Amino acid sequence: MALIGKEITDFTVKAYVNGEFKDVSKEDLLGKWSVFVFYPADFTFVCPTELADLADHYEEFQKAGVEVYSVSTDTHYVHKAWHDASETIRRIKFPMLADPTGQLCRDFGVYIEEEGVALRGSFVINPEGKIVAYEVNDNSIGREAAELLRKVHAAQFVAQNGDQVCPAKWRPGAETLKPSLDLVGKL
Secondary structure: OOOOOOOOHHHEEEEOOOOHHHHHHHHHHHHOOOEEEEEOOOOOOOOHHHHHHHHHHHHHHHOOOEEEEEEEEHHHHHHHHHHHHHOHHOOOOEEEEEOOOOHHHEEEOOOOOOOEEOOOEEEEEOOOOOEEEEEEEOOOOOOOOOHHHHHHHHHHHHHHOOEEEOOOOOOOOOOOOOOOHHOOOOO
């Protein structure tokens, strides 16, 4: 079942962010763009490479008005322990959401019941709380933050310019397409 257009359900989870524990809920997402990045577990192998890549691009996400949320089935205490133990994870400034019950993972369709962990899923959520783009990978395949940021920019452009679409490899400032009968068969 496709998740495009699905409104995320109400939730409240604990998070570790900037040296503190706090609650994050659906209400925190409404009115702005958000990215959820699910990963299997703290203290693993591919996960820190992805989260470090997100940390390196976090300022760009923030400039685009986007909050990044990483999510695993670990508790907020484990997130803090990982943050304290790892030089790589210490660079993270975005909220690390704790989903020990798998509620969020199930809602986004990335929960692996037999293992109690999430698949690698990336979701772009618009200010209305609806999923507008997503990608789910096998846990052995890492993702790239720059491509996720490109998808966010494209989703924001389309939201502001509904009569235009973004072609492959589109970046802000590049030419877009305006669907019409005249374009059929000419691209």
